[in-house]
Amino acid sequence: MDWYTLLFTACVLLLVVVPDVGRSNSSGAETFELSKGVNALLLRFASGELLLFSCYAFMYGGVAAGITLAMAMGAAVFVLWRSITARRHLLVSEGEYWLDCCFTVRALTFFRFFACLLSIGRLLAVLALCAYLLRHLFHVPQLFLFLWFSYVYVFTVLAGWTGMRKVGTVLLYMVYLVAGIIPFAYYLTGGVMRYYETVARTAPSLLDIDTASLFVLFSSVLATAAGQWMADPYVWEIAPRMKRERVAMAVFIAACCLIPLPLAMVALCIPYAAAASPEAxxxxxxxxxxxxxxxxxxxxxxxxxxxxLSLSLRSVVQLFEAKWSGQSSWIYVLSFLAVFLLLWIVPLLPMWGVIFSTALLASTCFGMAAWRAEEKRMGVMIIIGWSCLLVFTWRWGVRHHELEAIAWNGIGSFVFARTYQFIQKIKK
Incomplete structure (x- = not known):
C-alpha cells in the first residue's frame, strides 16, 4: 500500500471540499437542523478509540462485551443529554464560554483544571494510538505520522467549522459503511454457527458470562465516555446551536447510530477468538x-x-482561543508548536500510562456531571476528597486492573458529588 499516494489524494480532496483553507471560522450563530446536529454529535461519539477499545473489551468480557459496550454508550449519551437540557438555557441566554455555564464561579477553577488536563491527555492518548496503529500495524515511518497530523490540522484548525463539518462527515460515513457492510457480509458468507463453533473450540471462556467483569466494563465505559463528552468544548460549542425542539431527537438518533458500532466491531473479533491480544x-x-x-x-x-485526532486537536486549540481570543495568527503558531511538541513526546511515554491517566480524568469529570449551575461553592473538603480518590484509584490501577480502577473512580466520584449535593440541600 502506497501511503504517500493515499495522503496526497486526501490532501487534494481537502482542497476541493474546503475552499477557505487558512481562514478559521467557527459555527457562529448558525442553527443546526436535525441531520446536521446528528452528524456533529456523531463526530464526537464515533471515535477511533471506541473501535480499538472494542477489541480490548472482547478480550476482557468475551462475546457479551459488545452488548455491554452498546448499553454503556447509550447510558453515556443519556447522561450527556440530561446535562445539555439542564444547561442549554444558560448557554443560549448568556453566550459565555462552555465552561462558564457549567458551574458556579468558585467551582469553575477546580473543573477548568480537570478539563484542561483532559483535553491535553486525550490528544496525547489519540496521538499514541495513531502512532501505534501506523508504526506497528501499517509499518509506516514517523514522517508519515507528521504529514497525517498536518493534514488533520489543516481541516481542523485552519479550515475551522467548515472543515470539521465537511471533511469529518465524509470520514464518518466511511466508518459506518465499513462497520455496517463488512460484519453482515462476513457472517452471511461464512455462517454464524461456523464462527460459534470456532470460539467454542479455541476459546470457550469467551462464551462465559461473567457478571462482575461485565459490570466493571459497563461502569468504566459509562464513566469514561460521559466524562469525556461532558468536558469536551466541541460538544458545548454545538449544544446551543441545535434547534430547541430537535435536541432530544438529535441525541436519540445519534445514540441509535452509535450503539451498533461496538456490536459490529466485537462481531468482527469473533473469527479471531483464539488471538492472545487485541494486537493479534x-x-x-x-x-x-x-x-x-x-x-x-x-x-x-x-x-x-x-x-x-481532529476533535482532540480542536479541544486543545480552543484552550488557546479562550486565553488569546482575537489573535488568530498567534493561536495558529502556538497551537501547532505545542501539538508538534506533543507529537515527538508521545513515543517516549508509555501508552498504557497515557491512556489510563486520561480515562481516569474523564471518569472524574463524569462525577462532576451531578453538579448544576445553581449549586453552592465547592468546599475545601470536597477538593481534598476528590484528590484522595484519584490517588487511590491510580494506585489501585497500577497494582490490579485498569478497568476496575476507572469504574471505581467514576462511580465513587459521582456518588461523592451527589452526597455533597444532598448535604447542601439539607443545610438549606
Missing part, C-alpha cells in the same frame, strides 16, 4: 483477511482515528 486481532484483520475486507477496515480505522 488487528493483525489478523489487516494481514490475513482477504483484500475486500482488509482494505475497507484499514480505511475505516484511519478515518476514525482522523476524526478522533
Amino acid at each position: 486481532i488487528w493483525k489478523g484483520w489487516l494481514l490475513h483477511s482477504s483484500a475486500w475486507m482488509s482494505w475497507p477496515l484499514a480505511m475505516a480505522l484511519l478515518a476514525a482515528m482522523s476524526c478522533s
Whole structure:
C-alpha cells in the first residue's frame, strides 16, 4: 500500500471540499437542523478509540462485551443529554464560554483544571494510538505520522467549522459503511454457527458470562465516555446551536447510530477468538483477511482515528482561543508548536500510562456531571476528597486492573458529588 499516494489524494480532496483553507471560522450563530446536529454529535461519539477499545473489551468480557459496550454508550449519551437540557438555557441566554455555564464561579477553577488536563491527555492518548496503529500495524515511518497530523490540522484548525463539518462527515460515513457492510457480509458468507463453533473450540471462556467483569466494563465505559463528552468544548460549542425542539431527537438518533458500532466491531473479533491480544486481532484483520475486507477496515480505522485526532486537536486549540481570543495568527503558531511538541513526546511515554491517566480524568469529570449551575461553592473538603480518590484509584490501577480502577473512580466520584449535593440541600 502506497501511503504517500493515499495522503496526497486526501490532501487534494481537502482542497476541493474546503475552499477557505487558512481562514478559521467557527459555527457562529448558525442553527443546526436535525441531520446536521446528528452528524456533529456523531463526530464526537464515533471515535477511533471506541473501535480499538472494542477489541480490548472482547478480550476482557468475551462475546457479551459488545452488548455491554452498546448499553454503556447509550447510558453515556443519556447522561450527556440530561446535562445539555439542564444547561442549554444558560448557554443560549448568556453566550459565555462552555465552561462558564457549567458551574458556579468558585467551582469553575477546580473543573477548568480537570478539563484542561483532559483535553491535553486525550490528544496525547489519540496521538499514541495513531502512532501505534501506523508504526506497528501499517509499518509506516514517523514522517508519515507528521504529514497525517498536518493534514488533520489543516481541516481542523485552519479550515475551522467548515472543515470539521465537511471533511469529518465524509470520514464518518466511511466508518459506518465499513462497520455496517463488512460484519453482515462476513457472517452471511461464512455462517454464524461456523464462527460459534470456532470460539467454542479455541476459546470457550469467551462464551462465559461473567457478571462482575461485565459490570466493571459497563461502569468504566459509562464513566469514561460521559466524562469525556461532558468536558469536551466541541460538544458545548454545538449544544446551543441545535434547534430547541430537535435536541432530544438529535441525541436519540445519534445514540441509535452509535450503539451498533461496538456490536459490529466485537462481531468482527469473533473469527479471531483464539488471538492472545487485541494486537493479534488487528493483525489478523489487516494481514490475513482477504483484500475486500482488509482494505475497507484499514480505511475505516484511519478515518476514525482522523476524526478522533481532529476533535482532540480542536479541544486543545480552543484552550488557546479562550486565553488569546482575537489573535488568530498567534493561536495558529502556538497551537501547532505545542501539538508538534506533543507529537515527538508521545513515543517516549508509555501508552498504557497515557491512556489510563486520561480515562481516569474523564471518569472524574463524569462525577462532576451531578453538579448544576445553581449549586453552592465547592468546599475545601470536597477538593481534598476528590484528590484522595484519584490517588487511590491510580494506585489501585497500577497494582490490579485498569478497568476496575476507572469504574471505581467514576462511580465513587459521582456518588461523592451527589452526597455533597444532598448535604447542601439539607443545610438549606
